[in-house]
Amino acid sequence: MTEAERNTIREIFSTSCAVRRALGYLRPGPCTADSRHQKERSMKHARSLTVAAAAAVALLLSGCGGPPADGGSFANVTELKDAFVKAGGTCDNWSTHNKSILAATAGSCGDKYAFAVYDDMDNMATWVDTNRVMKLGGVVGKNWTISCVDPSPVHDKLGGELLPQK
Incomplete structure (x- = not known):
């Protein structure tokens, strides 16, 4: 307690x-x-x-105030970023972009965090599989991913699946 x-x-x-x-x-x-x-x-x-x-x-x-185990889902990448910031994350130099060919919407907080929201779950599975093989580290929600150097604090804030890094 x-x-x-x-x-x-x-x-x-x-x-x-x-x-x-x-x-x-x-x-x-x-x-x-x-x-x-x-x-x-x-x-x-x-x-x-x-x-x-x-x-x-x-x-x-009972943990009523914690993040959902599956990380929940988001309509777009800005909604995901806003949830991250509301949960205590920091996001400097926010920009939305289409640098991810797999995601429906993508954005980043400078070079610290890369956010993506997916409409196609096969595309998200491709990202997850690639990330696991390359051991880049990240967090996976129901329809979103966040890539970052240290994914543990992101996982603690938003829930989802923690992908290990090297």
């Missing part, structure tokens, strides 16, 4: 006096329930918060 996930759980649990009491974080003042009714109400509230916290933890641990 990451530190951010732990902090989220701490925030969830710290919102209830009953939970703070249950965790041993007793504080003077409104958190000390004197009457039986207040204690019962606090415990019901604590159970509700515990269920909500458990649900939140399950969502955090």
Whole structure:
């Protein structure tokens, strides 16, 4: 569990006096329930918060925010590049071009990343096979590829299949 996930759980649990009491974080003042009714109400509230916290933890641990395993698909190369940048990638000197005879649309971020989106899956398979034989490194999604020197960070951001390099 990451530190951010732990902090989220701490925030969830710290919102209830009953939970703070249950965790041993007793504080003077409104958190000390004197009457039986207040204690019962606090415990019901604590159970509700515990269920909500458990649900939140399950969502955090299920990886809902990560990239799709297959990398998803994109309508065009600009959409692919935008998803890469939104996921934390950097793209300097963006230009679209038709340098790839296999791809429907292609573009690059200077000489660091080459992006391609395919309409014809046979063409994409040709690119993948060539890349595997030459061990150039890259990432393959449902209908896209990205060529780069270090494909691991791209794979971490967008998902898809990681192709090894030399």
